[in-house]
Amino acid sequence: MENSSSGKGKLDWRERFQGERDWNEVYRRISWWDTESVGKATVMVVGAGALGNEVLKNLALLNVGKILIVDFDHIEYSNLSRSVLFREDDVQLKQPKSFIAAQRIREMNPHVKVMSINGDILLDVGLGIFRRMDVIIGCLDNRVARLYLNRHCFKLSKTWIDGALENMHGQMAVYRRDVSCYECQLSDIENQFIRQRLSCPDVAMRNSNVGRIPTTPISASVIGALQAQEALKVIFKNEKQTMLGKRFEFEGMNNDFILYESAHLKEDCLSHSLIDEVIEAPDLTCKKTVSELLLWLEKRFPGQHPKVYLDYEVILSVVGKESQVEKELIIPQPHFSETRAKPYQTAPGEDLIITDSVRYLDGKFPAQDMTLKELGISELHILTIETDEGFEFVELTGDLPHLVFS
Ligand SMILES: [Zn+2]
Numbered sequence: 001m002e003n004s005s006s007g008k009g010k011l012d013w014r015e016r017f018q019g020e021r022d023w024n025e026v027y028r029r030i031s032w033w034d035t036e037s038v039g040k041a042t043v044m045v046v047g048a049g050a051l052g053n054e055v056l057k058n059l060a061l062l063n064v065g066k067i068l069i070v071d072f073d074h075i076e077y078s079n080l081s082r083s084v085l086f087r088e089d090d091v092q093l094k095q096p097k098s099f100i101a102a103q104r105i106r107e108m109n110p111h112v113k114v115m116s117i118n119g120d121i122l123l124d125v126g127l128g129i130f131r132r133m134d135v136i137i138g139c140l141d142n143r144v145a146r147l148y149l150n151r152h153c154f155k156l157s158k159t160w161i162d163g164a165l166e167n168m169h170g171q172m173a174v175y176r177r178d179v180s181c182y183e184c185q186l187s188d189i190e191n192q193f194i195r196q197r198l199s200c201p202d203v204a205m206r207n208s209n210v211g212r213i214p215t216t217p218i219s220a221s222v223i224g225a226l227q228a229q230e231a232l233k234v235i236f237k238n239e240k241q242t243m244l245g246k247r248f249e250f251e252g253m254n255n256d257f258i259l260y261e262s263a264h265l266k267e268d269c270l271s272h273s274l275i276d277e278v279i280e281a282p283d284l285t286c287k288k289t290v291s292e293l294l295l296w297l298e299k300r301f302p303g304q305h306p307k308v309y310l311d312y313e314v315i316l317s318v319v320g321k322e323s324q325v326e327k328e329l330i331i332p333q334p335h336f337s338e339t340r341a342k343p344y345q346t347a348p349g350e351d352l353i354i355t356d357s358v359r360y361l362d363g364k365f366p367a368q369d370m371t372l373k374e375l376g377i378s379e380l381h382i383l384t385i386e387t388d389e390g391f392e393f394v395e396l397t398g399d400l401p402h403l404v405f406s
Contacts, residue, residue: 023063023109023111024038024039024063027062027063032236034235034236035063037235037236037237038062038063038064038065038232038235039063039064039065040065041064041065041066041134041135041235042065042066042067042068042132042133042134042405043059043064043066043067043068043133043134043135043136043137043231043235044067044068044070044129044130044133044135044136044137045059045067045068045069045070045137045139046070046071046121046136046137046138046139046140046145046149047070047071047138047139047140047141047145048069048070048071048073048085048097048098048101048139049071049073049079049082049083049097049139049141050079050082050083050165050215050217050220051139051163051164051165051220051223051224051227052069052071052097052101052139052224053082053083053084053085053086053101053220053224054084054217054220054221054223054224054225054228055137055139055163055224055227055228055231056069056085056101056105057084057085057105057108057224058224058225058228059105059112059228059231060105060108060109060112061108061109062228062232063109063111063112064112064231064235065112065113066112066113066114066115066405067102067105067112067113067114067115067405068114068115068116068117068129068133068405069098069101069102069114069115069116069117070098070116070117070119070121070124070125071096071097071098071101071116071118072118072119072120072124073096073097074094074095074096074097075090075091075094075095075096075097075100076091077091079091079097081217082215082216082217082220083217084217085100085101085104085105086100086101086104096116096118098116098117098118099116099118101116102114102115102116113405113406114405114406115403115404115405115406119378121145121148121149121152122145122148122311122334123334123335123376123378124378125152125378126286126377126378126379126380126381126382126396126399127152127155127156127275127380127381127382127395128278128380128381128382128395128396128397128399128400129379129380129403130152130153130155130156130158131156131158131278131382131395132403133158134234134235135158135159135160135161135231135234135235136149136153136158136159136160136161137160137161137163137227137228137231138160138161138162138163139163139224139227140162140164141164141165142197143186143190143193143194143197144194144197144198146162146182147182147183147194147271149162149182150175150181150182150183150271151183151270151271151273153175153176153177154175154177154181154271154272154273154274155273155274155275156275157176157177157178157274158176159174159175159176159234159239159242159244160174160175160176161173161174161175161227161230161231161234162174162175162182163223163224163226163227164223165215165219165220165223166214166215166219167214167215167216167219168215168216168218168219168251168252168253169219169249169250169251169252170219170220170222170223170249170250170252171223171247171248171249171250172223172226172227172230172243172247172248172250173185173243173246173247173248173262174230174234174242174243174244174245174246175244175262176244177272177274178265179244179245179262180244180245180246180262180263180265181262181265181266181269181271181272182271183269183270183271184262184263184264184265184266184269184271185247185262185263218252219250219252222250222252223250226248230242230243243259245261245262246259246260246261246262247259247260247261247262248260275382275393276393277393278382278393278394278395279300279392279393279394279395280395280397281296281300281394281395281396281397281398282397282398282400283296283398284296284394284395284396284397284398285379285396285398285399286371286372286373286377286378286379286380286381286396286399287371287372287373288371288372288396289368289369289370289371289372290361290365290367290368290369290370290371290372290375291368291369293308293361293372293383294306294308294361294362294363294368297385297394300394301385301387301392303388304387304388304389305387305388306385306386306387306392307360307361307362307385307386308360308361308362308383308384308385308386309359309360309383309384309385309386309391310332310358310359310360310361310375310377311384312332312333312334312376313332313333313354313357313358313359314330314331314332314333314357314358314359314375314376315329315330315331315332315333315336315354315356315357316328316329316330316356316357316358316366317329317354317355317356318341318344318352318353318354318355319352319353319355320344320345320346320347320350320351320352320353321350321351321352321353322346322347322350322351323346323347323350325346326355327344329344330366330367330370330375332375332376333354333357334376335376360386361375372396377396379396379399379402379403380395380396380397380399380400380402380403381395381396381399382394382395382396383395383396
């Protein structure tokens with residue numbers, strides 16, 4: 001006879017709960033609940049720290065159909081006291097937050113489909129991925145990443161829900177193009193801080209806050225719960241009852257709950273660019289070379305001199321500040337980290353000054369055989385193409401098999 005306490009003969013969950021497998025049974029009793037919409041929804045959660053853990057836990061319990069988790073960091077011991085999904089073993093094994101969070105919410109609810117991207121929101125998440133989301137939830141701890149998230153969502157008119165924590169204080173806001181904008185809310189000092197960080201090529205440095213922000217799992221629970229609830233309303237297309245255009249603040253020490261109107265939209269805000277129509281290109285992927293892409297564009301836009309406008313500069317040469325030795329290279333500026341700069345320094349730590357760079361891919365680009373991926377363009381990205389007749393937006397739709405939820 002098998003001993004069930006030893007784990008032998010342990011039944012698969014499908015067998016154990018046969019006949020009572022309706023996860024939505026309780027939700028069906030709520031009159032306004034829309035089980036079908038929740039089951040079909042695809043939600044992106046950016047940031048899997050304290051706040052991200054709470055949001056993910058709620059989305060999994062609510063049985064949201066597909067969840068994409070994005071985070072570039074690994075789990076540290078300090079995360080454990082505020083993160084319901086992480087364990088000590090994860091710290092020992094230096095596990096990525098996105099991967100482990102995905103694993104744990106699959107364990108919580110085997111009905112949800114999850115995908116994780118262990119990467120940076122600027123470099124590793126193509127706009128075509130944003131395009132396929134019903135709502136995006138920001139669980140970030142720095143303004144630079146929020147700014148990028150805001151710009152990406154605005155380009156595609158996607159609603160995003162921002163959450164922020166500090167000590168017993170928490171904030172939440174819902175943003176969507178034409179209603180309210182994260183970048184429009186920023187003060188001059190915040191803008192200045194972001195500009196300094198944007199110029200920093202190293203992902204971790206660019207995304208780091210100065211010092212660790214102390215907070216509690218309580219603040220994360222409060223704000224994370226509200227973010228998940230607002231996401232549900234967006235999924236239910238119940239926009240009128242969301243906090244769209246408003247900012248909520250919670251001060252736990254004094255029990256202050258305040259709802260503010262968002263600041264007005266500014267005319268000169270850089271977040272307000274729009275991708276109105278996307279051309280899907282099933283035969284293009286980020287593995288194509290520059291010359292293959294240009295050939296495709298010439299066929300699609302004959303006689304219009306198409307060129308690819310990059311979201312950042314590609315560095316072509318640098319000079320050592322002390323040595324004055326100039327060296328050629330081809331590295332996208334966001335990838336030019338301290339490690340990648342080393343071969344171009346004459347002495348360790350020497351400052352390098354960029355002497356040549358390009359913002360376009362065209363017939364003059366010096367490395368026609370480099371792939372788009374090598375140039376920092378991620379899977380399913382939407383390329384901005386400048387032609388003689390204006391701008392066009394071409395998606396690397398051939399990367400669609402990369403988007404796998406399991
Ligand atoms: Zn704005």
